[in-house]
Amino acid sequence: NIAPDTLENLRAEVSVTDNPNVEVKSSSLSWDGISPNTSKKSRDYAHIFINPATQCGEAFTLQIKMEANAQQVVTSHQFEIGRNVGIESKIEGQGLPAEIYDLETTTSQFEVQGEQWEAETPIANAKLNFKIQHSYLGDLKVMLSSPSGKEFLIFKGQGNKDNLDYSQDISKMVAGEAGLGTWTLSVYDKARRDQGSLQEASLQLSSKKYICD
Numbered sequence: 001n002i003a004p005d006t007l008e009n010l011r012a013e014v015s016v017t018d019n020p021n022v023e024v025k026s027s028s029l030s031w032d033g034i035s036p037n038t039s040k041k042s043r044d045y046a047h048i049f050i051n052p053a054t055q056c057g058e059a060f061t062l063q064i065k066m067e068a069n070a071q072q073v074v075t076s077h078q079f080e081i082g083r084n085v086g087i088e089s090k091i092e093g094q095g096l097p098a099e100i101y102d103l104e105t106t107t108s109q110f111e112v113q114g115e116q117w118e119a120e121t122p123i124a125n126a127k128l129n130f131k132i133q134h135s136y137l138g139d140l141k142v143m144l145s146s147p148s149g150k151e152f153l154i155f156k157g158q159g160n161k162d163n164l165d166y167s168q169d170i171s172k173m174v175a176g177e178a179g180l181g182t183w184t185l186s187v188y189d190k191a192r193r194d195q196g197s198l199q200e201a202s203l204q205l206s207s208k209k210y211i212c213d
Helices: none
Strands: 011-016 022-025 028-030 047-050 059-068 071-080 088-092 098-100 105-112 123-134 140-145 151-156 164-169 181-189 196-207
Touching (some): 151 164
Antiparallel strands (some): 123 196, 140 151
16 A cells, blocks of 8 residues: 555455456455555455366466455456476577678578477567667668568668667567577668678577476
8 A cells, every 4th residue: 555544445356357267266355454555465365266178378367456445446467377497599690790782681590499399389488689780770671570471570760870789578579479490580771872781680589388287
């Protein structure tokens, strides 16, 4: 409670919004008065029941609706069943450094392979890193394509800045993609005069591999 007064009559309802195999029983929660600048456990417990037929790694969203003093707050939290034992791999881009020429596309490939990457093993987390030396970034567009052929816009240059040191988490961007296979980073120079090079690139991936003990 961050308010200056004691919080009275706090109530909450807990539900699962997106997975019929997961059910909340005893879903109503309540609290005794909560003093300012303190926290307190609820008097009750919500019990979550998971159908034995549910697959390991399956996701569900827990929604909590809290109400007190005629005000309501709703929060959602996503969980996955089991424990993720996926290992992070760092794959270096091939054929670098490589020149970036006017009106041409420069590519570098990442070969994702290994025991943790079975045919349909999805990505848990992804981070892309690359460095470009170029005198006019406004000429450039950078794309990443997955083994399935799906393309993602990574960077679209604007203005007259030079050089780019890119390091971003792209987990949300590539969510749902399987990791195994060839990923391609493409740099397209759409104008004449200014040139440069793709100096280095790496792709960091961790797999979604769940075990349920």
